[in-house]
Amino acid sequence: MKAGTIIETSKWKIKVYAPPREHGAPHVHVQSKVSKAQLKVFLETLEVVGNTQFSKRSVKLILKYIHKNYDILMDAWEELHG
Numbered sequence: 090m091k092a093g094t095i096i097e098t099s100k101w102k103i104k105v106y107a108p109p110r111e112h113g114a115p116h117v118h119v120q121s122k123v124s125k126a127q128l129k130v131f132l133e134t135l136e137v138v139g140n141t142q143f144s145k146r147s148v149k150l151i152l153k154y155i156h157k158n159y160d161i162l163m164d165a166w167e168e169l170h171g
Contacts, residue, residue, distance in 0.1 A: 095165045107169040115166040
């Protein structure tokens, strides 16, 4: 599997990056397709890391989407990180 965009919707790109750039707990990066908003989310806890320019409503939708697609995203992380 190649690192980068794992899932793309009409609003966001959900990415997983490979080592050595990324390490630590499994997480994804979400980038808006219509603004400069970004978000980092730990997969196992759905914890949002740091500040974001996404609205609270958008964050809730993103977290729900990540939860729904957890298996796909975790499989991508594990394939890249072992």
